[in-house]
Amino acid sequence: MKHRSLMLAAFLALGVASAAGTTAGTQITNQASAAYRDASGTKLDANSNQVSTLVKQVAGVTISPDGTPAAPGQQQQAVPGAEVVFPYTLTNTGNGPDTFSVDTVVDSTVTNTVAPATRVVYIDANGDGILQPGERVALPQVNGKVQFQNVIADAQVKFFVVLQVPSSATSVNKVIIQPTAVSTFDATKTDGVTSSTNYAQANVVQDAVLSVSKSVVSSTTESNGDLTVVFRIQSTNTGTQTATNVTLADDIISAASTLPAGSVVKAASASVSPATGVVSYPNDDADSNASDQVRAVFASVAPGQSVQLSFTATIPAAAAPTTSQSPYRNVATVTYTGSTGTVTTTASNTADVTKAPTAAVAIGPNGDPLGAADPTTGAVYTSAEGLTITPDNTDKQTVASLAAGSTVTFTQTVRNTGNSTDTFDLTAALNDLPAGTSVELLRDGVSLTDTDGSGKPDSGPLAPGESTNIQVRVRVPAQAGADVNGGTVVVTATSKVSPTRTDVTTDTITAVTAPSVSLGNTSPSNGGTPATVANTNVLPGNQATFTVEVGNNGAQPDNYNLSGTVTFPTSTPTGATTTTVNVVYYKDLNGDGVLDANELAAGPITNTGTIQPGQEIKLIGVVTTPTTALPGTVTVTQTASSPVTNTTGTDNNDTVTVLQVYDIALTPDRSGTTTSPGTALYQHTLQNDGNTSFSPADLTFTSTPSGATSGWTYLYSLDGTTFFSTVGAAFSDASTRNLLGTTSPATLDPGEKVTLSVKINVPAGAPTESINQLTLTAATTPASPATGAVSRDPGSNPARVTDTTRVVGGKLAIDKTVDNCANDVTCAVIKSGADAFPGEYLRYTLAARNLSTDTLTEVVLRDTVPANTVLAGVSGPARGFYRISGGAWTAVATAPVAQNAGTLIEFAVDTDGNGSIDATETSLTSGSSVTFTLTVRVN
Incomplete structure (x- = not known):
C-alpha cells in the first residue's frame, strides 16, 4: 500500500521530566484501540496489544555560579593568611543517578595571581551556604579527585571550595580558582574541564574585610497558605582595619533574588545586633513593590x-x-568603607526557601468537577450507548434505566485544584448493583494506564487548574435480571503528591430492566403468541411443519438458542414405547409460512442470530415423525433460550396428529465453535424408527461439506474411539463388531439406535468467523422390502443432520508495534531495539485487519500520545485522515501541531474518495487491512 508521511520539520519541546529529559528507567507504555460497526449494525471496540519503550540514561552536569578570569562569578577580599569560602552548586542535569569527580583548578596565568596555600572541598550539608564547623568532613577521593556519589537526576549538591591565602601575599595579589566536574557514567559530560566557566577570585588586601552570610532561620506555612520566612544576615570583619558605614541590605525582589512577585518584608519585623544598628525600610529600587527592601x-x-x-x-x-532542587533564592549584601576610603560591596551566599506544594483534587459529573462546591450544574448529555445522563449539583449524575447485559458510559471531569503538577489515582467502587457488574475506567475509549507506577490507573500529570475527562463504563451482566432499586458507582480521585487529599463523585443507575423473549405462533404483536393452538396432521415418517415467531421484547440486542421436541408413542418388536423427535428450525425468509426450497437449502438453524430490541424473526419448525409412530395427537414443546441473558420463552400449545408408517432417523443438527487450528466433535443419533431391521446393505450414507472447506477433514465413528473416513465404513465396522443394538448382532433393529460421532478438524489459517457446514444423510434402501412397505427415507429424501462449525475470534484485529527512529523524525533508518534516549523519536505503527466475513464500517483507529512524549508526526494511506482531541479531520499530508502526552489521535480512511470523513467511514471488506503511524519525541 502506498503511504504518505509528513513530520514536523521544526520540533517544539513542550516540557520535559528532568533536565536531560524523561527519567532513565521510565517505561513508556502505549495501547491503541479501534471502534467499528459490524454487519448487524452493532457498534464494537477492539484493543491492540500494549507496546513498551524503556528510556535509557544520558549524563549531564553543571556547576554554578559561572564566571571567567575577566569577570569572576564570585569575588571576596581577604588579608594574607586568611581563609576564603566560595559556595557552589553542582546539578545532575542527566536523567539518571550518577557519580561526579570534582576537582579544583588554580589559574596562575593572570597577572599578579598566586596559588592558595591550601584548597579543599566540603559538602554544604544543610544547604544554607554557610560553612559550619560540623561540615568540615573529608570526602572520598579517587585519583586525587573528590567524589560526589550517587547523585540522582535533577538533584543538586551544594559544596564549598575553601582556600587559604598565602601569608606572603601582598595587596596587589589575587587568587583565582575554578571547580570542575566529570560524569562517571559518561566521561564526555563535564563542566569547567575544557572551559573557564566557574571562576571565583579572592583579592588580597591589608584593610578591613567584611564577609557576609545569609541563612533561613525558620519558615512557617500560615493557615491562609502564606509562607512566613525569617532571614538572618551576618557580617564579620576578618580584616586588619576597622570598617565604617557598614550597611547590611536586602532587596527580596531583585535580579539577585528569585522570591516570587507579591513577596514582602514584614513591617517592623527587623532586629539588629548590636543594638547600635539603625534599621530602615527604603523604597528606592524603582519597582512596583514598596515593601521589598530592608537595611x-x-x-x-x-x-x-x-x-x-x-x-x-x-x-x-x-x-x-x-523543590529543594529548584528553590526560591535570596541574596543579601554588605557595603562598607575601608581605612583608605575605598567603598566595597560584597554579596552573600544564596539563602534557599522551599515552598511545599499544596495538593487538592476535584472530580465530578461531566463539566462540573467541583460538584456541590460550586453553583455549576453539568449539562444533560448522551452517553456513547445513546443513553441520557443527567447530572445534578450534588456531585451525582444519573441514568434512569439500564438493560441487563448492556453498558452505560459516564463521563467524569477531574481537575487539579492544587498549586503544583499532580497525578491522580482513580478507583471505582460498585454499590448495590447486580452481582457480576463490572466497571472500567477509560479516556477516549482506551483503558486508563498507570503512568506513575502506583499500581492504579490514573489521570496522568495535570498542571494546576488543568482538567481532563475520563469515562466510567459500567456493564451489567446479561443474567442479572430486573433490579428496580438500581445502584451506584462511587469514583475516587487520590492525589499522588498528597495521598490524603481525595475527592469522590457518584454515578447512579436508577433501575436495571430484565430482558424478555416471546415465542409462539404467528401474531400481530412482536414475537409469537404461545397461547395459540395449532395442529398439523402427518403420516409416520413425514414432516410436520408449523410457523414460529421469536421476538426480542428486551432493551438490548439478544440471540436465542432454539429447541423443540415431540414425544411420539412408537411400536417395537417387544411392545410400545415412546420416541422423542427434535424440532428443526429454518428461517422463513419471505414470511409466507411455507418452507421454500431456498429456505431449505439455506440449512437449519439452532440459534436465531442477533435480534434487535422490538424486532422478531420468522421461522418454520419441522418435526419428522418416527416411522413407527402410533396414531394419535402429541404435543410440540418449544423453547427459545438466550445464552447471553438466560431469558427463556416457551410454547407448548402446538400439536402433531399422527395418521400412520416407518423410517430411519438421523438426529440432531449440531453447531459449535472452535479455533484455528482446532477440532470440533459432534454426536448424532442413528435410529431405526421403522418396523424392519437394517443391515449395512439396507442403508446408504453421504457426507457433504459446504462453506469453508479448504483443508478441512472429517472422520466418523460409531463407538467414539475408532474413526473412519466415511460413515458407511463406520457403519460396516459396527456391524462386524456387533455394535448395532442389542436384539440381533448384525442389524439395526426397530427402535434401536446408535451414536454417530463426527470429528471435524479445522486447518491452521482458517479465517476467523468462517463457517463450515457438514451435512450427513442416511437413506433407507432395503435389499428385500416387504410387500406394500413404504420407505420414508429413500435415496431421494434421506434422513439428514447438519453440523455447523464456526471459527471464533475477534472481527477486527488491531496490532501495534514501535520502532526507535533515533534522531530522525522521518524514521528513514530504524535503530535496533525499541529502547530510547531522551530526544529520540519513536514511531508507532497501528495495523487493523478485518477478520470477519462481513464488511465492517465506521472503522476508526485511536491512539494516545504516551506519557513523557510529544507528538511529532503522522502518516497513513493516500486517503488517510487524522484528527486531534475530537477536532476537525485533517489529511495525513498536513503535518500535525506538536501535542502533549495524553492527547487523543484518531485515524480514518476516506473510503468513498469525496475528500472528507463521512459518518460511515472507514469501510473494511473481509480480509482487508489499513495501517497508520504516529511519531513522538521522548522528552
Whole structure:
C-alpha cells in the first residue's frame, strides 16, 4: 500500500521530566484501540496489544555560579593568611543517578595571581551556604579527585571550595580558582574541564574585610497558605582595619533574588545586633513593590567583630511551589568603607526557601468537577450507548434505566485544584448493583494506564487548574435480571503528591430492566403468541411443519438458542414405547409460512442470530415423525433460550396428529465453535424408527461439506474411539463388531439406535468467523422390502443432520508495534531495539485487519500520545485522515501541531474518495487491512 508521511520539520519541546529529559528507567507504555460497526449494525471496540519503550540514561552536569578570569562569578577580599569560602552548586542535569569527580583548578596565568596555600572541598550539608564547623568532613577521593556519589537526576549538591591565602601575599595579589566536574557514567559530560566557566577570585588586601552570610532561620506555612520566612544576615570583619558605614541590605525582589512577585518584608519585623544598628525600610529600587527592601547601618565594625540583621518576609499563598532542587533564592549584601576610603560591596551566599506544594483534587459529573462546591450544574448529555445522563449539583449524575447485559458510559471531569503538577489515582467502587457488574475506567475509549507506577490507573500529570475527562463504563451482566432499586458507582480521585487529599463523585443507575423473549405462533404483536393452538396432521415418517415467531421484547440486542421436541408413542418388536423427535428450525425468509426450497437449502438453524430490541424473526419448525409412530395427537414443546441473558420463552400449545408408517432417523443438527487450528466433535443419533431391521446393505450414507472447506477433514465413528473416513465404513465396522443394538448382532433393529460421532478438524489459517457446514444423510434402501412397505427415507429424501462449525475470534484485529527512529523524525533508518534516549523519536505503527466475513464500517483507529512524549508526526494511506482531541479531520499530508502526552489521535480512511470523513467511514471488506503511524519525541 502506498503511504504518505509528513513530520514536523521544526520540533517544539513542550516540557520535559528532568533536565536531560524523561527519567532513565521510565517505561513508556502505549495501547491503541479501534471502534467499528459490524454487519448487524452493532457498534464494537477492539484493543491492540500494549507496546513498551524503556528510556535509557544520558549524563549531564553543571556547576554554578559561572564566571571567567575577566569577570569572576564570585569575588571576596581577604588579608594574607586568611581563609576564603566560595559556595557552589553542582546539578545532575542527566536523567539518571550518577557519580561526579570534582576537582579544583588554580589559574596562575593572570597577572599578579598566586596559588592558595591550601584548597579543599566540603559538602554544604544543610544547604544554607554557610560553612559550619560540623561540615568540615573529608570526602572520598579517587585519583586525587573528590567524589560526589550517587547523585540522582535533577538533584543538586551544594559544596564549598575553601582556600587559604598565602601569608606572603601582598595587596596587589589575587587568587583565582575554578571547580570542575566529570560524569562517571559518561566521561564526555563535564563542566569547567575544557572551559573557564566557574571562576571565583579572592583579592588580597591589608584593610578591613567584611564577609557576609545569609541563612533561613525558620519558615512557617500560615493557615491562609502564606509562607512566613525569617532571614538572618551576618557580617564579620576578618580584616586588619576597622570598617565604617557598614550597611547590611536586602532587596527580596531583585535580579539577585528569585522570591516570587507579591513577596514582602514584614513591617517592623527587623532586629539588629548590636543594638547600635539603625534599621530602615527604603523604597528606592524603582519597582512596583514598596515593601521589598530592608537595611541596617552600623557606624563601625572593628576587626573580629560581627554584626547581624534579622527580618521576616512573607511569600504569598498563590506563589508556585518549589523543590529543594529548584528553590526560591535570596541574596543579601554588605557595603562598607575601608581605612583608605575605598567603598566595597560584597554579596552573600544564596539563602534557599522551599515552598511545599499544596495538593487538592476535584472530580465530578461531566463539566462540573467541583460538584456541590460550586453553583455549576453539568449539562444533560448522551452517553456513547445513546443513553441520557443527567447530572445534578450534588456531585451525582444519573441514568434512569439500564438493560441487563448492556453498558452505560459516564463521563467524569477531574481537575487539579492544587498549586503544583499532580497525578491522580482513580478507583471505582460498585454499590448495590447486580452481582457480576463490572466497571472500567477509560479516556477516549482506551483503558486508563498507570503512568506513575502506583499500581492504579490514573489521570496522568495535570498542571494546576488543568482538567481532563475520563469515562466510567459500567456493564451489567446479561443474567442479572430486573433490579428496580438500581445502584451506584462511587469514583475516587487520590492525589499522588498528597495521598490524603481525595475527592469522590457518584454515578447512579436508577433501575436495571430484565430482558424478555416471546415465542409462539404467528401474531400481530412482536414475537409469537404461545397461547395459540395449532395442529398439523402427518403420516409416520413425514414432516410436520408449523410457523414460529421469536421476538426480542428486551432493551438490548439478544440471540436465542432454539429447541423443540415431540414425544411420539412408537411400536417395537417387544411392545410400545415412546420416541422423542427434535424440532428443526429454518428461517422463513419471505414470511409466507411455507418452507421454500431456498429456505431449505439455506440449512437449519439452532440459534436465531442477533435480534434487535422490538424486532422478531420468522421461522418454520419441522418435526419428522418416527416411522413407527402410533396414531394419535402429541404435543410440540418449544423453547427459545438466550445464552447471553438466560431469558427463556416457551410454547407448548402446538400439536402433531399422527395418521400412520416407518423410517430411519438421523438426529440432531449440531453447531459449535472452535479455533484455528482446532477440532470440533459432534454426536448424532442413528435410529431405526421403522418396523424392519437394517443391515449395512439396507442403508446408504453421504457426507457433504459446504462453506469453508479448504483443508478441512472429517472422520466418523460409531463407538467414539475408532474413526473412519466415511460413515458407511463406520457403519460396516459396527456391524462386524456387533455394535448395532442389542436384539440381533448384525442389524439395526426397530427402535434401536446408535451414536454417530463426527470429528471435524479445522486447518491452521482458517479465517476467523468462517463457517463450515457438514451435512450427513442416511437413506433407507432395503435389499428385500416387504410387500406394500413404504420407505420414508429413500435415496431421494434421506434422513439428514447438519453440523455447523464456526471459527471464533475477534472481527477486527488491531496490532501495534514501535520502532526507535533515533534522531530522525522521518524514521528513514530504524535503530535496533525499541529502547530510547531522551530526544529520540519513536514511531508507532497501528495495523487493523478485518477478520470477519462481513464488511465492517465506521472503522476508526485511536491512539494516545504516551506519557513523557510529544507528538511529532503522522502518516497513513493516500486517503488517510487524522484528527486531534475530537477536532476537525485533517489529511495525513498536513503535518500535525506538536501535542502533549495524553492527547487523543484518531485515524480514518476516506473510503468513498469525496475528500472528507463521512459518518460511515472507514469501510473494511473481509480480509482487508489499513495501517497508520504516529511519531513522538521522548522528552
